[in-house]
Amino acid sequence: MSPEEKKRTEEIIIGVAEKVFIRDGFSGTRMQTIADEAGLNKALLHYYYRSKQKLFYAVLKRLAPKLFAPVLGVLYEELPFFEKIEKFVHRYIDEISQKNPNLPLFVISEMEKNADDIIPILVRAIDSREISPIEIFRRDMEREIKAGNLREMDHKQLFVSILSMAIFPFVGRPLIMQLARFQNHEYDLFIQERKKFIVEFVINSIKIQKTGVE
């Protein structure tokens, strides 16, 4: 078989594995399931990736850059602070909606269960730059506070709040749907409208309104 077809099989496997791992979690995933959905046999999975663990780590390594870079990248752009928040929220929700709404829950679950092995793999993707995202965020805030545009507040609390409001609707979907009485078809629209809501909600809370009078 040609090298191209070899490459192709390897890619098919890891692509299907990604889908199944994200859907079922590590311990919930069966090698047989991956083989079936890929239209191949189990032995090939081991031929290319040796073990379930190694296949899983291969999936994670491939996933990591796609996971954080597009979103965290926004923080490094040269933008006015409030516009940066807006772009960050929109980018995050758009990315996850299109790519895979189950991604955040998958990443969090596996980080929790197997922290020592998984976090190092993911961290390389987060910490690819010299200055950390949270430090960039802190400096932005400091500048705006000095300029009198922003209330003083803890930068980590604000950062986590924005993150929470954007991510949790994906992670907590089944819980939210029950508590807030959503029908299945309503939820996607809710998420789309949420982009605008979050930005308004946040800016309204943190911005210092400049009045005409002194």
Place this chain on the structure above:
Amino acid sequence: MSPEEKKRTEEIIIGVAEKVFIRDGFSGTRMQTIADEAGLNKALLHYYYRSKQKLFYAVLKRLAPKLFAPVLGVLYEELPFFEKIEKFVHRYIDEISQKNPNLPLFVISEMEKNADDIIPILVRAIDSREISPIEIFRRDMEREIKAGNLREMDHKQLFVSILSMAIFPFVGRPLIMQLARFQNHEYDLFIQERKKFIVEFVINSIKIQKTGVE
């Protein structure tokens, strides 16, 4: 053996099972693990609960009332709206901090993976009252908007925002710790300070400031 000791064994098993299931998830849990941590043997688990599935559901049923009632109950109290939000946030964070910080992620993960079986068990705990929590919340908001204390906004968006800010720090702990560069010992303090932050953050965003002049 006396009926009391019988009762005691049964209770030990379900107590340990709760701990292990919450920690490892359903598919990650081994009956052997539960037996070991309970200081008993596997056969006893089956003697009392027949199967892993049935033990899991027994755990869920026992857990459900403790899970939602204390927090959602706040929504039904006769309180000014802003005080209700404050009490809700404090109650939620205090409850989870004391009880088990892994509870939210556990509930969400299992709801996601096995919706049809699990949601009915949990819903009984959520929907124990005639009027749903979200409907109570909506009416409270409507009243405040008419009174001129509150900006007009979608009640579900606000509800989910408050929920997100309170729950996500527990669910997304490993992710947040990486992104915001927390040390282990800092995080508990961060969560405690978060109660006050969320309340201020929310009220500052939604409240209509009444000025002296007209």
Place this chain on the structure above:
DNA sequence: GTCTATAATGTGATAGAC
């Protein structure tokens, strides 16, 4: 490289002695 067959191990569940 890909397959079938099978080994090796893990895991839920049960039988039967005490």
Place this chain on the structure above:
DNA sequence: GTCTATCACATTATAGAC
């Protein structure tokens, strides 16, 4: 009720033919 021993089956992993 509680234990040890064991079954039955699922699942990861490998051997070997093509």
